[in-house]
Amino acid sequence: MKKWLKYIGIFVGGYLVATIVIGIGSAVYEKPNNFYQITVKGDSMLPTLRSGQSIQIDTSTNPKINDIISFRCKSLKCGIEYQKSLTKRLSKSENNCFFFLGDNLKESFDSRDFGWLCGDEIEIEGVVVK
Numbered sequence: 001m002k003k004w005l006k007y008i009g010i011f012v013g014g015y016l017v018a019t020i021v022i023g024i025g026s027a028v029y030e031k032p033n034n035f036y037q038i039t040v041k042g043d044s045m046l047p048t049l050r051s052g053q054s055i056q057i058d059t060s061t062n063p064k065i066n067d068i069i070s071f072r073c074k075s076l077k078c079g080i081e082y083q084k085s086l087t088k089r090l091s092k093s094e095n096n097c098f099f100f101l102g103d104n105l106k107e108s109f110d111s112r113d114f115g116w117l118c119g120d121e122i123e124i125e126g127v128v129v130k
Contacts, residue, residue: 034060035129038070038085044102044109045087049128055087057126063090068128069100075121077114085125098122 040053048068049055057070069090073081088100088110097118102108111117 034058034126036126038087040087043107044104045089046104046107048089048103049087056129058129059126061127061129063093063124063127065090065093069098070125070128071098071100071117072123072125073114073117073121074123075114075117077121079114081109081114087128098124 035056035058037054037056040049040051040055042051045068061067063069067090068087070085070087072083072085074083076082078084078086086100088102088108090098091101091111092099095118097116099111099116101112102110
């Protein structure tokens with residue numbers, strides 16, 4: 001690493017070397033925390049997740065089919081769950097629209113009840129990493 005910086009210094013000048021070192025340092029310093037913890041409420045994700053269990057949410061990962069997702073329903077069609085954080089499995093995804101199912105199909109309030117969530121009807125909070 002020192003040889004590389006010295007090499008740059010010879011051809012470009014000390015100012016650029018200082019900028020590179022400061023830039024690398026600040027990128028590491030400003031890196032945000034991409035994880036937070038929540039507590040599961042309800043039985044809709046049994047047996048995978050149980051009520052009272054603490055789980056971690058990764059906000060930097062793009063959701064894929066079959067991932068368990070934490071999201072906020074921003075549509076009135078979600079009824080009493082409007083604006084609440086929900087944790088469900090992503091079953092289908094098409095054109096910025098999402099269909100969610102709970103693992104416990106008998107107990108889950110999910111897309112079978114409120115339908116597809118599209119665009120500004122949903123705020124993806126992150127992917128569950130347990």
